Amino acid sequence: MTDQSTPMINQYVGFVETDSFENSFEAVEQLAESIISGLDLHVVKKHSHAFFPKGITIVYILSESHLAIHTWPELGVIHIDLVTCSPRTKVEFEKSLKYTLNGYKVRSVKVRSVDIENYKP
Amino acid sequence: MTDQSTPMINQYVGFVETDSFENSFEAVEQLAESIISGLDLHVVKKHSHAFFPKGITIVYILSESHLAIHTWPELGVIHIDLVTCSPRTKVEFEKSLKYTLNGYKVRSVKVRSVDIENYKP
Numbered sequence: 190m191t192d193q194s195t196p197m198i199n200q201y202v203g204f205v206e207t208d209s210f211e212n213s214f215e216a217v218e219q220l221a222e223s224i225i226s227g228l229d230l231h232v233v234k235k236h237s238h239a240f241f242p243k244g245i246t247i248v249y250i251l252s253e254s255h256l257a258i259h260t261w262p263e264l265g266v267i268h269i270d271l272v273t274c275s276p277r278t279k280v281e282f283e284k285s286l287k288y289t290l291n292g293y294k295v296r297s298v299k300v301r302s303v304d305i306e307n308y309k310p
Numbered sequence: 311m312t313d314q315s316t317p318m319i320n321q322y323v324g325f326v327e328t329d330s331f332e333n334s335f336e337a338v339e340q341l342a343e344s345i346i347s348g349l350d351l352h353v354v355k356k357h358s359h360a361f362f363p364k365g366i367t368i369v370y371i372l373s374e375s376h377l378a379i380h381t382w383p384e385l386g387v388i389h390i391d392l393v394t395c396s397p398r399t400k401v402e403f404e405k406s407l408k409y410t411l412n413g414y415k416v417r418s419v420k421v422r423s424v425d426i427e428n429y430k431p
Contacts, residue, residue: 200391
């Protein structure tokens, strides 16, 4: 085994349930960019796709890793996946999420962190 | 509260440590596409970025959600993030990962599933 260090990786997943919402690129972009600016992350590239009949996926490659958002507007569901190799806490992620969702009729917000720490050998 | 159903979402994260490897787009694409075909997933769009001095991020928007891979070739670290709204098991993900990593000098493979089930209200 060689003497290698491992990168610091934080990963947080938000699962949001709201009343049904508009199937709009602009709204999902706004959501993503509010999280990105709230957490002081930096966009390298942005990509998106609209599914038929509804649902938008948006992926930002960040200089710190990535943010992906999937929406099911008719079900009122938003899945938010953030991976960052620059330290951000779960509390910071939760705060940015709640601030970002201000305009939605939110029913629940659940946040999970992926246990990366215990990955280290 | 309205009567809404929630989508089935599986999310698996693989954290792989190997000996240092080549900083090559082709190798990361091969890795991603082997996982995608092994799990019978379907690519909608593919995006990538090379970081300076090393490290590649590749993101596939799938008709089932997304696969993102981040690499730190000099440290021998690969982070693999799969979100799918079409059911795949953790065991299937692990199997596809081990098959895919056949050409790497793997030191450890750790897989986590994000507990989406308990998100349901």
